[in-house]
Amino acid sequence: MNNQFDVIVVGSGVSGLTCASLLAQLENKRVLVLERHFTVGGFTHSFKRKEGYEWDVGVHYVGEMNPGSHYRALFDRVTAGGVSWKAMPEVFDRFVYPGLNFGARCGIQRFRQDLIDSFPHQSSELEQYFDDLISAARWYGRLMVARLLPDWMRLLGTLFTFPGRGLGLMTTRDYLDRHFNDNKLKGVLASQWGNAGLPPGQSAFAVHAVIACHYLDGGYYPVGGAKQIAESIVPIVEASDGKVYSGYRVEKILLDGDTAIGVQAVTRAQGRDIRQEFYADYIISGVGAWVTYKQLLPRRFSLDFKKEIDRFPSGSTHVCVYIGFKKSPECLGFKGENCWIYDDYDHDKNYSGRGNVLNGQINSCFLSFPSLKDPMARSHTAELIAFVDHENFAKWSDTRWGKRGKDYEKLKQGIADGLIDFVEGHYPGFAGLIDYCELSTPLSTANFTGHKDGCIYGLPGIPDKLRARWLTPRTPVRNLYLTGSDIAGHGIVGALMGGVLTLLVASRQRYAILRLLYSAMRLSRHPEKRDVLLESQTVG
Numbered sequence: 001m002n003n004q005f006d007v008i009v010v011g012s013g014v015s016g017l018t019c020a021s022l023l024a025q026l027e028n029k030r031v032l033v034l035e036r037h038f039t040v041g042g043f044t045h046s047f048k049r050k051e052g053y054e055w056d057v058g059v060h061y062v063g064e065m066n067p068g069s070h071y072r073a074l075f076d077r078v079t080a081g082g083v084s085w086k087a088m089p090e091v092f093d094r095f096v097y098p099g100l101n102f103g104a105r106c107g108i109q110r111f112r113q114d115l116i117d118s119f120p121h122q123s124s125e126l127e128q129y130f131d132d133l134i135s136a137a138r139w140y141g142r143l144m145v146a147r148l149l150p151d152w153m154r155l156l157g158t159l160f161t162f163p164g165r166g167l168g169l170m171t172t173r174d175y176l177d178r179h180f181n182d183n184k185l186k187g188v189l190a191s192q193w194g195n196a197g198l199p200p201g202q203s204a205f206a207v208h209a210v211i212a213c214h215y216l217d218g219g220y221y222p223v224g225g226a227k228q229i230a231e232s233i234v235p236i237v238e239a240s241d242g243k244v245y246s247g248y249r250v251e252k253i254l255l256d257g258d259t260a261i262g263v264q265a266v267t268r269a270q271g272r273d274i275r276q277e278f279y280a281d282y283i284i285s286g287v288g289a290w291v292t293y294k295q296l297l298p299r300r301f302s303l304d305f306k307k308e309i310d311r312f313p314s315g316s317t318h319v320c321v322y323i324g325f326k327k328s329p330e331c332l333g334f335k336g337e338n339c340w341i342y343d344d345y346d347h348d349k350n351y352s353g354r355g356n357v358l359n360g361q362i363n364s365c366f367l368s369f370p371s372l373k374d375p376m377a378r379s380h381t382a383e384l385i386a387f388v389d390h391e392n393f394a395k396w397s398d399t400r401w402g403k404r405g406k407d408y409e410k411l412k413q414g415i416a417d418g419l420i421d422f423v424e425g426h427y428p429g430f431a432g433l434i435d436y437c438e439l440s441t442p443l444s445t446a447n448f449t450g451h452k453d454g455c456i457y458g459l460p461g462i463p464d465k466l467r468a469r470w471l472t473p474r475t476p477v478r479n480l481y482l483t484g485s486d487i488a489g490h491g492i493v494g495a496l497m498g499g500v501l502t503l504l505v506a507s508r509q510r511y512a513i514l515r516l517l518y519s520a521m522r523l524s525r526h527p528e529k530r531d532v533l534l535e536s537q538t539v540g
Contacts, residue, residue, distance in 0.1 A: 005032040008263055008280040010250045010296075011119060014348075014492055015044025015483040016286030016498025017233045019506075021078045024240035026512045031242040032278055034265050036046035036249035037448040041230035042286075043221050043456070045493070051436050053324035053379045056483075058456070060228035060338060060368040061088060061219035062492045064300040069217075073166070073409070073520040078496065081238025082161040082232025084223040086375055087334045089126045092219040095191040096341040096426060102188055103337070106218025117367060119185045129179060129189065132167060139164030140466075141284045143206075143486060144497070148504055153467075167185075169463045170208030173348065189292040194385070195364050197316035197457040199351040200298070207461035210489055219338070221373035249450070251275070253480060255298045260394035260480035284502060289471060291450055301477055307472040312464070315455030318359065320427045321416045324436035327371055332366045332429050336372035338535035341365055341426055354387045358411065360418030362386065367423060384419045390442040390453035402445045412439040458486045473505040 007023055009016040012035035016354040018529045025031040039045040047057060064071045065085040075083065078472045091103035101364025102118065105111055118124045139161065146157035167175075172193070176186040190200045195211045222228050234244045247267050254262040254277060262279035285292045293302040293309060333419050344350055361427075366385040371377035393411075396404045416439040424431040442454030451458070459465050462481055465486075487489075488498030503513050 001164070003135045003276065003278045004234050004278045005278065006030045007032070007282055008278055009033045009036065009262065009286060010286045011042060011262070011286035012037075012040045012230065012244065013286055013484065014044060014119055014229065015485070015498040015502070016238075016284065017077050017230060017494050019284050019286070019483055019503055020237045020244075021080075021233045021308075021508065022499070022503055022516070024108070024237050024242055024518070025077075026081075027452055027507065027509050029242070029412065030239050030240055032280065033237060033242070033249040033260065034250055034263065035243040035244070035246045036450055038247045039244050040234065041227060041245055042449070044226040044229045046225045046227040048323070048429070049438070050054070050331075051324055053322070053381055053436055054225065054370075054377075055322045055381055055383060055442075056226040056370055059222065059318075059492065060214075060366075060370075061092065061221055061373070063214035063219060064217065064493060065220035068219055070520040071496065074179075074492075074516070075496060076499070077516060078499075079229060079232040080236055083228045083248050085220040086223050086373060087127075088219040088221060090218070090374060090446045091335075091337050093192065093215070094339045095188055095326075096339055097184070097187065097345060100184065100188070102191075104191075104215075106216075108216040110445055111216060115185075115188070118188075119182055119188055122182055122185055124182055125179050126185075127302050133209045134176070136168045137213045138208045139168040140206040140489070143168070143466060143500060144517035147487065148501060150474075158269060159453055168204065168209070169466060170205050171201060171463065172203045172205050172208040172371055173200035175208075176200060184188065184345050187342070187347065190347050191340045191342070193347050194387070196461050198460055198462065199347045201442070203461050204463045206466060207490070211491070214491070214493060216280065221370075223374060225370070225374055231521070238433075248276075250287075251294060252346070253285075253292075253477070255477070257296075258476070259478040282506060284479065284483055284494065285480045286484045288371075288484055288501065289482060290452050290459065292475070292482060294452075295450075297477065297480075301475070304476070305468070306469070308464075308468060312459055313462070314390070314453050315451075315457050315460040316387055317445065317454045318385055318387050318456060319415055319419075320440050321384040321419050322438045323384065323420075323434055324439070325371075325433045326435045327433065328380050329372065329382060329430075329433060332433070335373060336369055338365040338369075341367060341423065351387060355389060355392065355535040357386050357415055357418065358392055360414060362418050362422035365419055365422060373398060386415075386419060386424060388415075388442070389447070390455075393441050393443050395445060401444065404443070409443040412441065415447075442450050457490055458484060461490065473502040 003538050006029040009020050012033050023031050046052045092144050093104040095102040121501050142163050149157045180186050196207050247264040250263045250265045252264050260283045264277050266273050266275050274450045353363050368383045371381045444453035467507040483498045483502035488494050
């Protein structure tokens with residue numbers, strides 16, 4: 001096997017694949033992508049069961065994929081137009097509370113007016129809220145740009161990001177408590193907190209604002225499922241003589257002094273581990289700051305901020321019930337919207353009771369219907385998600401995936417039954433439609449991603465994350481760069497921009513990346529000229 005490449009990308013999530021695709025297209029680089037899972041795509045991969053059911057493991061909906069969005073234009077460039085997007089129904093999110101069922105409609109004006117109609121006594125505060133959402137989201141964007149600046153320009157970055165800093169760094173709960181006195185309204189405004197992975201009392205308001213703004217124009221779903229993303233990008237990488245290998249777990253980054261020169265990875269063949277070394281001009285790590293600094297590099301490279309890494313609380317971990325239906329859930333009135341179901345308007349209280357999931361005492365869950373969103377779906381499916389701590393499954397951490405024993409399977413079945421019963425209480429007839437179900441735990445996430453404790457969002461989006469000056473694409477190691485949600489934002493679009501931001505630092509063709517961004521923004525105003533972006537010439 002040829003083990004010499006121009007660039008090595010560790011991890012095949014959206015950030016890593018974005019880097020690999022643009023490097024191949026814009027610089028004709030020979031890129032190697034190494035993925036520890038046996039399936040490429042990170043949280044965008046799908047899986048099937050012999051019963052004929054198929055689910056996406058991480059993608060439930062994506063905002064700003066309308067043809068007039070510059071994110072859509074950029075995504076089309078990364079995938080060479082290989083992914084089509086289906087708009088979700090007008091009511092794309094439904095917030096279900098005791099005595100209140102609120103449908104979030106796409107379009108900022110409609111959403112805002114529906115809130116004002118439901119809570120007219122706080123109309124002026126709601127008007128201010130939407131202004132503050134946009135201000136905090138813009139501040140977050142400036143912060144990401146400032147992180148691209150070298151250390152000697154840090155003062156300029158501080159001045160650039162100072163306006164709006166106080167707003168962005170307060171917690172979401174602090175903001176809501178300062179501006180609203182209606183607890184029901186505060187609960188409704190924070191209903192999508194699961195997209196940030198943290199309840200309002202912990203998440204930074206800027207993180208909440210970015211996510212809330214992301215969905216103001218509704219939700220979209222990839223036609224054919226999220227697997228289409230990787231399936232579109234892999235041929236682009238291979239067209240430049242690059243390679244995408246699954247089943248290769250990177251153990252360490254190889255160094256020559258303080259310079260990264262390659263990686264050592266392990267794969268299994270014929271029942272044994274085989275270690276291989278790959279070399280490149282530079283390395284891009286898309287597996288998160290914690291894994292990169294705590295596992296792949298010697299400790300000396302994180303000494304300056306080791307205490308900060310250690311001090312970060314664990315991120316969110318979850319269980320997911322994958323459900324196959326006998327017939328379409330449309331018979332119960334569902335149209336493809338997501339349902340956020342809560343027993344209480346206090347989301348911090350809901351989150352604090354996450355351990356009761358193991359006892360079948362459910363107070364909240366997220367319900368999604370992949371088959372109703374994807375026009376190419378061939379079976380009827382749903383997913384139920386609830387947060388739960390990794391420590392509840394720690395006793396099985398040393399066991400192998402798929403072979404954790406009867407007690408583990410019994411615990412999983414009990415959790416699944418509890419979540420199904422919870423939804424049945426809100427939507428009678430739901431349980432009777434179920435033909436197949438399977439539950440995953442944080443151990444599955446840890447096994448396939450390598451994330452600490454099976455976290456799903458990397459370092460949690462608390463205010464300290466936005467204060468951390470070391471969370472940038474640059475690392476203390478020459479020719480090693482970070483990408484992913486830790487240096488950008490959550491979700492598909494956050495990961496997409498993480499890849500772009502990394503290339504603005506790492507790529508030798510920064511002008512080409514800037515030109516690409518400019519083209520995407522320009523074409524967002526003229527979507528009819530979309531082919532101009534897709535047909536732009538390679539820069540080499």
